[in-house]
Amino acid sequence: SQQGEEDPQALSIQEGENATMNCSYKTSINNLQWYRQNSGRGLVHLILIRSNEREKHSGRLRVTLDTSKKSSSLLITASRAADTASYFCATSSTGGSRLTFGEGTQLTVNP
Amino acid sequence: DTEVTQTPKHLVMGMTNKKSLKCEQHMGHRAMYWYKQKAKKPPELMFVYSYEKLSINESVPSRFSPECPNSSLLNLHLHALQPEDSALYLCASSQPLSAGELFFGEGSRLTVL
Numbered sequence: 442s443q444q445g446e447e448d449p450q451a452l453s454i455q456e457g458e459n460a461t462m463n464c465s466y467k468t469s470i471n472n473l474q475w476y477r478q479n480s481g482r483g484l485v486h487l488i489l490i491r492s493n494e495r496e497k498h499s500g501r502l503r504v505t506l507d508t509s510k511k512s513s514s515l516l517i518t519a520s521r522a523a524d525t526a527s528y529f530c531a532t533s534s535t536g537g538s539r540l541t542f543g544e545g546t547q548l549t550v551n552p
Numbered sequence: 553d554t555e556v557t558q559t560p561k562h563l564v565m566g567m568t569n570k571k572s573l574k575c576e577q578h579m580g581h582r583a584m585y586w587y588k589q590k591a592k593k594p595p596e597l598m599f600v601y602s603y604e605k606l607s608i609n610e611s612v613p614s615r616f617s618p619e620c621p622n623s624s625l626l627n628l629h630l631h632a633l634q635p636e637d638s639a640l641y642l643c644a645s646s647q648p649l650s651a652g653e654l655f656f657g658e659g660s661r662l663t664v665l
Binding site: 472476483484485486529547 | 600
């Protein structure tokens with residue numbers, strides 16, 4: 442079964458606004474990762490947060506993890522048109538090496 | 553620029569053809585992966601190789617045959633595919649099964665006629 446589910450499925454914002462995407466998962470995890478995919482391209486790793494971490498920052502990205510709610514959020518601040526892409530969360534289960542991707546959020550940033 | 557190189561970028565084949573997808577990485581990673589991705593869907597894991605040995609096969613039909621000739625190369629041999637196998641095939645690599653970051657190639661877009 443799919444480990445992660447994301448919402449919203451699609452998000453359209455104006456340049457300069459913040460974008461927030463959410464991910465929920467079902468089982469205990471080792472870590473949670475976020476990836477970005479431009480249309481028809483490969484995935485690019487953005488950030489990894491371990492199960493014992495609650496928040497992590499990388500540039501304009503902020504990721505939170507709430508293991509009690511089995512959920513994570515990705516915040517992109519001061520969005521740019523170049524941030525237009527699909528964003529996927531991916532979870533690695535405790536004791537496992539399999540990385541399972543959520544359904545993804547399609548982000549469109551309008552100039 | 554990605555450090556995982558996939559060839560070809562595009563492939564069109566008939567249902568009776570035999571073709572191969574190739575993947576190469578020079579990051580010293582000892583785990584390599586094949587994922588399949590349909591349009592507007594997340595990548596789905598197909599195979600995982602760890603130290604050149606197949607460690608995970610996600611019940612993939614035998615018309616897909618993976619091969620890992622050495623630590624830098626990963627192939628996916630295709631034979632007697634169906635039109636529903638048309639998809640983007642993504643190769644990835646990582647440190648050996650560390651559950652850490654995956655490095656993806658740009659993918660091979662496969663169309664089966």
